Amino acid sequence: MTSKASDFIRDIIDADLESGKRTEVRTRFPPEPNGYLHIGHAKSICLNFGLAQQYGGTCNLRFDDTNPAKEDQEYVDSICADVRWLGFDFGSEALFASDYFEKFYEIAVSLIKRGKAYVCSLNEEEIRAYRGSLKDAGKDSPHRTRTVDENLDLFGRMRAGEFEDGAHVLRAKIDMRASNMKMRDPLLYRIRHQPHHRTGDTWCIYPMYDFAHPLEDAIEGITHSICTLEFENNRPLYDWVVANSGLSNVPEQIEFARLGLDYTVMSKRKLLQLVEQGHVSGWDDPRMLTISGMRRRGYRPEAIVRFCDLIGVSKNNSTVDMGKLEYAVRDDLNPIAPRVMAVLRPIRLTITNYEEGKSESLTVPFFPPDIGKPGEREVLFGKNLYIEATDFEEEPSKGFRRMAPGRWIRLRYGYCVRCDEAVKDEAGNVTEVRCTFDDSTLGGSAPEGEKVWGIIHWVNAADARSAEVRIYDRLFKSANPDAGGNFLDYLNVDSLETLKAFVEPGVLGEGVGPRFQFERQGYFIPDSVDSRPDALIFNRVIGLKDSWAKRDVEEPAKPIEHTKSARSVTRPKSRSKAEIRAAARERNRKLAERFARYQDVGLSEGDADVLSGSIAWGDRLEALATAGVSWELGAKWLLNEHPRDDDEPIPFASEASEFLAVIEASESRISTAAARALWTELAKERGSAEERIRSQGLEQVSDDASIQPIVDKVVADNPGKVEAYKGGKHALMGFFVGQVMRASQGKANAEKVKELLATALN
RNA sequence: UCGGGGUUCGUCUAAAGGCAGGACAUCAGUUUUUGGUACUGAUUAUAGAGGUUCGAAUCCUCUACCCCGAACCA
Secondary structure (H helix, E strand, C coil): CCCCCCCHHHHHHHHHHHHCCCCCCEEEECCCCCCCCEHHHHHHHHHHHHHHHHCCCEEEEEECCCCCCCCCHHHHHHHHHHHHHCCCCCCCCCEEHHHHHHHHHHHHHHHHHCCCEEEECCCHHHHHHHHCCCCCCCCCCHHHHCCHHHHHHHHHHHHHCCCCCCCCEEEECCCCCCCCHHHCCCEEEEECCCCECCCECCCCEEECHHHHHHHHHHHCCCCEEEEEHHHHHHHHHHHHHHHCCCCCCCCEEEEECCCCECCCCCCHHHHHHHHHCCCCCCCCCCCCCEHHHHHHHCCCHHHHHHHHHHHCCCCCCCCECHHHHHHHHHHHHCCCCCEECEECCEEEEEECCCCCCCEEEEEEECCCCCCCCCCEEEEEEECEEEEEHHHECCCCCCCCCCECCCCEEEECCCCEEEEEEEEECCCCCEEEEEEEEECCCCCCCCCCCCCEEEEECEEECCCCEEEEEEEECCCECCCCCCCCCCHHHHECCCCEEEEEEEECHHHHCCCCCCCEEECCCEEEEECCCCCECCEEEEEEEEECCCCCHHHCCCCCCCCCCCCCCHHHHHCCCCCCHHHHHHHHHHHCHHHHHHHHHHHHCCCCHHHHHHHCCCHHHHHHHHHHHHCCCCHHHHHHHHHHHCCCCCCCCCCHHHHHHHHHHHHHHCCCCECHHHHHHHHHHHHHHCCCHHHHHHHCCCECECCHHHHHHHHHHHHHHCHHHHHHHHCCCCCHHHHHHHHHHHHCCCCECHHHHHHHHHHHHC
16 A cells, blocks of 8 residues: 655655654644545545655644634544544544643643743734745734743633733744745744533633644654644754754654646635535435545545545645546456446336247356456346447447447447337437347347447346436536636536436345446446435446547646735745845945956956856955965856855965866866865865875876776676667767776776767777 | 746646656556456646756746635635
8 A cells, every 4th residue: 555656855864763853753634624535635644644644654643723712623524534444443442632732731831930931911813924035024012022931821810811902922932024924933833712522611822823733743652743834834843843842853844845736726715615504415425535535435545545646745836647546446346346337327228029028037247357356146138128328329430439329339248239210209319229139139249241330238128227326527617727716616516417217136136336337338336324224326437538528528628726825916026136246236345346356357247147146156256265276266166066055255365276276177086076065064164175085085187008907897787788879879978988987986087988989889 | 016836748637957757637558257446558737928057847036727715604
């Protein structure tokens, strides 16, 4: 069940394990019980529980129940059931943030005592106003300077219920001028006189997510706290809370991209709206991509897990093709669903030359040979059958390989019949086809000298069971219903089609099902809510791929239109780096002077711009120049190689100038790669370049005698590649060079290697 | 005083600075008593412009575009 594929999160974990930063992996899936789980949660569940399985760790199911106003036991129950149904084990029971409320409170008190939190009595609008905006710094709350005793007293009374909702809040004392607004004295506790679904009336103050979540993770010994991208801004606060909590475990928050799927909506709010406004029959409507909806629709958990496997994990903002989900579902069902016949849009087929009242029992397999599974059932064949209306065309269109007047076709597993005549109702619809059969064709042979146009399925009228069949289509017509305007405008009004069908009695057999493939149509399952033995109702799980039906229906897949969110339209545009540098020069005459001077000494305007854009960059260059390095050389190395996080420009100059002298003295002394690595190393650790080249054996080897054997070996080891190269795939030169470089531990002179390789390969 | 992320085939996702690979979708073909499955093949991508390098999707610079952040929601 666990994927072998890696992703950036697994890379981080591998590194953590390798470096000894972690010795185990503990994750958690932390839903708020305020809605039903959907396919997007499934991705997170598969990730978190999958990680635990893969690394032999644990994964907690923990409810983030810190907001009593929105939460409910109904959701807790459904979430637990859904996680279990997906096949993941969270131990004997789920955990709850509300179980830690007392601990949270203690930590809050401790924060107050250490002057790291205070009670703020501004009202909601005032708090917002004091917080500033994206472009403007906030300002300190007037209550920020309250004494510890005062804060303790107020906070105690908040808990005791002395105040109305909204009268006070507890805030962390961080920095109202932080450019990350999450750090502008975030709220930790608010007053809510509201019973909680688990703690009842015990509390009237509740912790905020940003306070509670990191503490929950720390308390539970979580190592990797995986959440979605929109929490990236919260990470510094997460780290602050953990660091100031006094808790010893320090979990690491890692963010990945939430799942986006075309032709659907994923937000809980919109899902709730669909349910409440009756656009669907409930959270478990088979058209909903909730876990419960997919379960009722007939998806198996295996298919969902497989899908999550297929889509991978990354930080890219992405929208997955619905076809991928459909593929996963079909691929899961194909090998396990027994085949039966059902006619969804029936018309009569009468075999005029078949004896009245006669019937033959045919033994037919549940699975086609390629599936290779045992099992068979009896199917009755008779004079009066039903076939699919869509399997007959009076005037067959081009490429139509089914029944038409005068054509022979085979009734699946039965005889071949020729259509003689179509009977229509007053409206002109074909209601019956009258045929002649050939009694020599049962085993598989064609009628003497005739072409058999195709094979169609059928059911015997005498013992057919009628059933309602529900055909589901995607809920939205638009690939991106979130695009703009009201998502409900994009609802697909034809997403549910109800059919009166006939199915063969085989579906009632013991020990088969519940999922079937109705041959040539799709996978079906009795509806778990509405179907009864005497009134069968089938859901279509998913249709078969149908390259005939889609020949002209399918609209050309148009790319998803991404429209800007309302927020991003109004979001202020920030200055570019270039603008910031220009502004810096305007403020600082010294920088302006450098900009002009650097261009005078021959640097390009672009290089001069960057190097005069901040004090640190210019100082580095000046120091290098003072140490005797040419402006151009200094600029080149500084710009291309210098670590961006270095904030000590001056002391590096002597190392750098020595380094540059050494490598300039003999161009082929060390390889470019080694030189680059060495520069970075010196920038960080200082030291003599000459000494390091010696001690680390970085000297480049350029003599044929040393390189030729390696070249020969690489060529000999890769005969296939050599052939491909000789065949014209010259891109493989990179592969060969890479191999030789690796074999020589990066010390071979690459130009030399290329030369020798070229000779060897031609 | 704005800050933080992101951009590789139509879609999703890989590639120690060294073969741009896989999956889905699409299109062909083979097999098939399912217009299914399976198999084979094909098409198609490094946002743009500069720079560093023997060699850049990967490092540097600039530009463009997308997403997130100003709930007493999570």
